[in-house]
Amino acid sequence: MVITAGPSLAPEDAARMRRRAIFECHKYDPQSGDVSVLAPFALRIDEATRRDLTRRAEALAREMITAERAIAADRRARRELALPLPLRGLLSSRAPGAEPPTLARYVRFDFHPTPDGWRISEANSDVPGGFGEAGGLARLMLPHYPQHAVAGDPSDALARSIVDRIGARRPVALVYATAFTDDRQVMLSIQDALAARGVESVPCGPDALTWTRGRACLEGRELGGVVRNYPAEWLPSLLWSTAWWRFYRGGRTPLANPPGPALISQNKRFPIACRRAGLDLPAWREHLPETRDPREVDVHSGDWVLKPALGRVGEDVGLPGVTPPREWASIVKSAARSPERWIAQRVFETVALETPQGAMYPCVGVFVVDGRAAGLYGRLGRTPLVAGDALEVAVLVDRAPVERGGRVARVV
């Protein structure tokens, strides 16, 4: 693998790119505390690395979908997921009512370079973010990097899948938690891509939908499909009268990322459930570090990361030696109190890159839409824990066969 950080843009170019990212790509959260989260430079990979990541991500996605079905049919395996009570029955393949048809299936695998090759820490298979950054941000950076290419646009790939599945006749609802402006930006990126293909779409909250004989409607109009950016485990917090359960069972309108299967693989205890179901997933075995129930390991050994089963964006993840001691102690305590809601994952060493802002830890998210890789979302952490305060960075593919000069580091 070759992954390098490119040279930084001139300050005025970086400022212009930031403004364009805001107003053209709906990037409404460009600052977090003292950190401007948009990197003023690109991550560069070579074509062979892009192909390699594509192959790996597509293999992981194939296995994931097979495993979701197997776990849905296996009660003992499902119990390993420690799901919220209202969802336990709904995820069973024997629950009454059919699962809604699938409009599209998308997932993002975050690859970390290590001395032993690429590793992932989980699948973002429920509501992955980074659509605008993977497509739009890379396009804005491209003019500053001649002889490079963008590695795809997940918003466009998703829009293409939707049009292939349902055409452009009926509108599509883009369901998200409306109080979150940064979730809104994901929806607006997808809305732009759908509009470019002639599909009307409407961002709205999940409770804005009404259901008539299992068909989702919005303001009296029947919908052609629903794209959901509202986390699957949050749906039961809605009023029962909103018929939120139609997302899981009995809905007849095609859903992108149906929440039932997505919640199985999004759950950090997915590998434990796979083991319980007797599944062997070679790609997952190759890429995912050993994952255990916290009760099975010595969490104080320094060899294990602690993660909540339904955590997101790196929240409450405890990484020995990186997480501040008080926070780590609190996480250990929480994991000891409810171990069935946590996992212990073996620590893996990530490789730092030299960047214009110093040594940073890269993470390359590969989107897979309906089985095909569809864009790269780069982040750079100042610590090996790539969480909410990481830089977001355009990932470009270097089309020149020779390694360039400048701030270039060969990882392996």
Add this chain to the structure above:
Amino acid sequence: MSSEELTPESAYARWAPEASPWSPWVKPVIFTELRGDPPLPAGLDRVEPTWAPDPMVERLDDDDAGYRDAPTRERVAARERFALVVDLPGRASAVEGLALIARGYRPIPLYNGVAKGRMGYRATDIAEALAGGTRLLGPKALPDDAPPAFLLDRERMNGRPMPGEFDARWMVFRQDFPSATKLRAHGVRGVVVRSPEGALAEDLTHVLFDWHRAGLGIQASFRGEPPTAFEPQRPPAYRSLIRRAQVLMGLRRSAGGGFGGLIPLPSSGGGGG
């Protein structure tokens, strides 16, 4: 405003000029709600933010001055400078921010709501005031090092939506503000909060306590009265996982990695589906 058409992007560029160290904190989303080129907000001329400490002082330079000559007077940055947090309801906050320009403060809008739903009018009103006030932010309106006045809508959490309504509420987190280290690096020694009532908003207390712990002096001006020293109390569940758990019950971080407030609708209770 001028012959130049006011667009969301051009307005944002005025409110967040590259030369100001506080521009990165300007929240962009409210600028997407700007429409047209409205006049200056009505009533702006009646707003006198005398509660805000003067960030500039007058220095008399009397070296070599003869007894008939008046000493040279010069306005220079005060040694003790303050950042302001204006936490007033909706449009009043934006208007107060515009009035602070004449006082030497750079208004930094932190509004994070959109003009949708039953309560969306708040964002519309704020956006209109900001659009109208953009003309006050010419290139030479403020020195680059003008201290910041962070603008919030005190009613950001008002208006629990009914089922099916767009949730236009939002809240602030520590990550929405510069750190105490950053403020100090630009000469800010304290913070003055302008609030309409005798109590501060809960989400803001986490930010103020953070700054207070880091050694910034905090003052509060309630109802526009002169500011007095204010010692923020440690808010319940400050920086704790317990708060995170509470957040998971009601006010959550975004699934996408940013920040905002999600308030689920009242939990289940009757009705058919």
